[in-house]
Amino acid sequence: MAHMPTYGFSCTGCGPFEVRCAMAESDDPRRCPRCAGPARRRFGAPGLRTLAPGMRRALDAQERTADRPDVVTSIPQKTSKTRITRDPRHLRLPRP
Template sequence: MPTYLFSCTVCGAFDLIRPMSESGAPAECPSCARPARRVLAAPALRSLPTGLRSALDAQHRSADLPDVVTSPPPRTGRVQRRVTDPRQLRLPRP
């Protein structure tokens, strides 16, 4: 369920967790029971998984200043061979 931010004129801001179907319903302050108005705020994206959050941050950073590659990456030293049939691994090597 989403968390909504409300503001009481006496006590200040507080959060309420309620279903989306009740997002427009009036709320009472939990401290003084006076009516409170809903405050529009940015969504809470902190609950995203770490990998997704870092990917979104990298995408945002590279939108204006993408990394420019000037040369190919260095070779790792070992060449990967593709084997389509596992029996080929048992063949003698030169």
């Protein structure tokens, strides 16, 4: 069987638990294994830490652009800017 990543979920009644499943199923609704109640997807601290600086940079870039818009010279930078993702799930995708 292929390697399956572990995804963290959290039950409001029982607390966090982990599920091993394929990435394609990681966003599926899960039930708590103990009380069978609805569980929410939980993101680990490392993902949140790496997300914050990225958002900070994006906000700074927006402010700089508003300050002195350099429409002509910033075209190459804008193409690279669109590659920044703010979705924490993307940080868990395997690198090629």
